[in-house]
Amino acid sequence: MLTLTAQVLNLYKTKAMPNKETGEITPEGHKVQLQWKSLTHEGHKIEMQDFNVHQFGEKWAHHVGKLILLNCV
Numbered sequence: 001m002l003t004l005t006a007q008v009l010n011l012y013k014t015k016a017m018p019n020k021e022t023g024e025i026t027p028e029g030h031k032v033q034l035q036w037k038s039l040t041h042e043g044h045k046i047e048m049q050d051f052n053v054h055q056f057g058e059k060w061a062h063h064v065g066k067l068i069l070l071n072c073v
Contacts, residue, residue, distance in 0.1 A: 002072040006036040008063040009048065030057020034068075 010033040035048040
């Protein structure tokens with residue numbers, strides 16, 4: 001198991017969008033931006049990535065600006 005300590009930078013809404021190949025509509029939702037430090041040979045680097053949290057966006061709102069622990073299997 002991997003444990004990641006990340007800072008929640010932002011939470012934003014996404015619009016509903018059609019899939020260009022199938023025409024299926026992806027419903028509107030939320031994305032959360034996380035930032036963390038990765039170890040490199042010379043020290044560390046800062047990484048940031050957006051993650052889809054869809055209908056759980058409101059549950060992330062009170063974490064913006066805070067450090068969180070994520071356990072990944």
